[in-house]
Amino acid sequence: MARSLIEEVSDERALERAWHHIKANARFSLSEQVKNEIKTFDSQASANLKAIRSDLRSGHFIFERQRGVLLDPRGKKRPIVIAPVANRVVQRSILEVLKKRPRIDAILRSKTSFGGIDGQGREEAIRRCCKLIDDGFHQFVGSDIAKFYTKIPRRTVLDLISRQIPSRPFAELCANATITELANLAELGEDARRFPGPEEGVAQGSCLSTLLGNLLLHEFDVELNTPDVACLRYIDDFLILARTKANARLAFARAELLLEKHGLTAYRPGDDSHKASQGNVKNGVEFLGCEIRLNSVRPNRKSRKRILDKIHEQVDAATEELAARRIGNLHKTNGLTHHLWKIDNTVRGWGNAYQFCNADDSIFQTLDEQIDGLIAMLLGRYSTLRRQTDSLSTRRLLGVQALRDLERRPIYKRRERQSTSVDPAAGR
Numbered sequence: 449m450a451r452s453l454i455e456e457v458s459d460e461r462a463l464e465r466a467w468h469h470i471k472a473n474a475r476f477s478l479s480e481q482v483k484n485e486i487k488t489f490d491s492q493a494s495a496n497l498k499a500i501r502s503d504l505r506s507g508h509f510i511f512e513r514q515r516g517v518l519l520d521p522r523g524k525k526r527p528i529v530i531a532p533v534a535n536r537v538v539q540r541s542i543l544e545v546l547k548k549r550p551r552i553d554a555i556l557r558s559k560t561s562f563g564g565i566d567g568q569g570r571e572e573a574i575r576r577c578c579k580l581i582d583d584g585f586h587q588f589v590g591s592d593i594a595k596f597y598t599k600i601p602r603r604t605v606l607d608l609i610s611r612q613i614p615s616r617p618f619a620e621l622c623a624n625a626t627i628t629e630l631a632n633l634a635e636l637g638e639d640a641r642r643f644p645g646p647e648e649g650v651a652q653g654s655c656l657s658t659l660l661g662n663l664l665l666h667e668f669d670v671e672l673n674t675p676d677v678a679c680l681r682y683i684d685d686f687l688i689l690a691r692t693k694a695n696a697r698l699a700f701a702r703a704e705l706l707l708e709k710h711g712l713t714a715y716r717p718g719d720d721s722h723k724a725s726q727g728n729v730k731n732g733v734e735f736l737g738c739e740i741r742l743n744s745v746r747p748n749r750k751s752r753k754r755i756l757d758k759i760h761e762q763v764d765a766a767t768e769e770l771a772a773r774r775i776g777n778l779h780k781t782n783g784l785t786h787h788l789w790k791i792d793n794t795v796r797g798w799g800n801a802y803q804f805c806n807a808d809d810s811i812f813q814t815l816d817e818q819i820d821g822l823i824a825m826l827l828g829r830y831s832t833l834r835r836q837t838d839s840l841s842t843r844r845l846l847g848v849q850a851l852r853d854l855e856r857r858p859i860y861k862r863r864e865r866q867s868t869s870v871d872p873a874a875g876r
Contacts, residue, residue: 590735763826
C-alpha cells in the first residue's frame with residue numbers, strides 16, 4: 449500500500465536527513481543565536497525528531513512564529529526570516545518530498561533556470577552563457593526582479609502545487625509551512641514592512657521559498673527561450689541574450705508582461721537602480737558576480753571590492769578584539785591566530801567560487817597584493833599591542849591558551865595549615 453505524503457514527510461529517515469542538512473549548513477552561519485539554537489536541538493535530537501514525527505502524523509504539528517533579521521550587505525537592508533529549528537526540519541522534509549514528485553520535477557527540469565535546482569548552479573549558468581555567446585548571441589539585456597521574495601503571490605503557487613499533487617492534508621501542511629508570521633514585529637518597527645506578510649510573499653531564508661519562486665516562473669522560463677532568444681535565470685536575476693538588439697529588447701518587453709501577470713516588476717536599463725543593463729557582450733556583460741566578454745570570464749569589479757571590504761571588516765574586528773584581550777578580557781574575544789584563520793577562510797571561499805574564471809593572473813595578483821596590505825595592517829596593529837604588554841598577555845594576543853586562564857575544578861580544597869609554634873609562656 450502506497451504511503452501518504454504526510455507519512456513521507458514524517459518518515460523517520462527523512463526527518464533525520466533533513467536535520468543533518470540543517471545542522472551542516474549551520475556551521476556557516478554568522479549568527480551566534482542560530483548556532484546556539486542548533487546546539488540546543490542537537491543535545492536532544494533523537495527526542496526532538498521523534499516528537500516532530502508524532503505531531504506530524506497526528507496532525508498536531510504547529511509551525512512556530514519566526515524571527516525577522518535585517519542583514520546589511522553593501523549598505524542595503526535584506527529581510528531574512530529565521531525559523532525555529534523544528535520548522536526548518538519539516539520544511540526541508542517537505543521540499544524533498546516535492547522534488548520527488550514527477551510533475552513538480554518536470555516543471556523544475558529547466559535548462560535555463562539555475563538557482564535552487566539540483567545540478568544547476570552558478571557555474572553552470574555562466575558556462576551556458578559563454579556557450580550562447582560563442583554561438584553568436586551577442587546582444588543582451590540583464591535585470592533583477594524587484595523585491596522578489598516579498599512579492600511572490602504565495603496562494604497562486606500553492607494552488608499550482610495542489611493541482612499537481614491533489615492531497616488536501618499535504619496542501620494544508622505546505623500552506624502552513626510557507627506562512628510568514630514574525631514574533632519580533634514590534635522590535636523591527638518601521639522595517640517590518642520590508643518582510644513578507646501572512647498572505648503575500650514568502651520568507652527569504654526558507655528552503656521552500658526558492659522552490660515556490662521557480663514554480664511560479666516556469667512559464668517565464670519557457671516563453672523567453674526561443675531559437676533566436678535565450679533567457680538565463682538564477683532565482684530573481686535574469687539575463688536575456690539574442691542575436692539582434694531588436695530581439696533582445698522585444699524579449700525584455702515580453703518578460704515584463706509575464707512578470708506583471710503575477711504582480712512582479714523588473715528593473716529597467718537606464719533607471720536609477722543600476723540593477724539593469726543592456727548592450728553588446730564585446731563591451732562586457734555582468735551576470736552573477738562575473739564580467740563576461742568574448743572568450744573571457746572574470747570576477748566583476750563589485751565582487752572584487754566586496755572581498756576587500758570583507759577582509760577590511762575582519763581586520764577592524766580583529767583589532768578591537770585584540771585590544772580587549774590585551775587587558776585580560778578573554779570573554780568572547782579571539783587571538784591573532786583565529787582572526788588569520790577567518791581571513792584565510794574568506795579568501796579560500798571567494799577564490800573557490802571563481803575557480804571557473806579564465807581571467808589572466810594579473811587580476812588575482814593585484815587582489816593578493818591588496819589582501820597582503822590588509823594582513824600587514826593587522827600584524828602592525830598586533831605588534832603595537834604586543835609592545836605594550838607582558839609575556840602572558842602576548843600569549844593571549846596570539847590566541848595560545850595560558851594555563852593560568854583555565855578554570856580549575858579541584859577535587860580537594862586547599863586547607864589552611866595550622867600553626868605548630870610553641871608558646872614560650874606555656875608550661876611556666
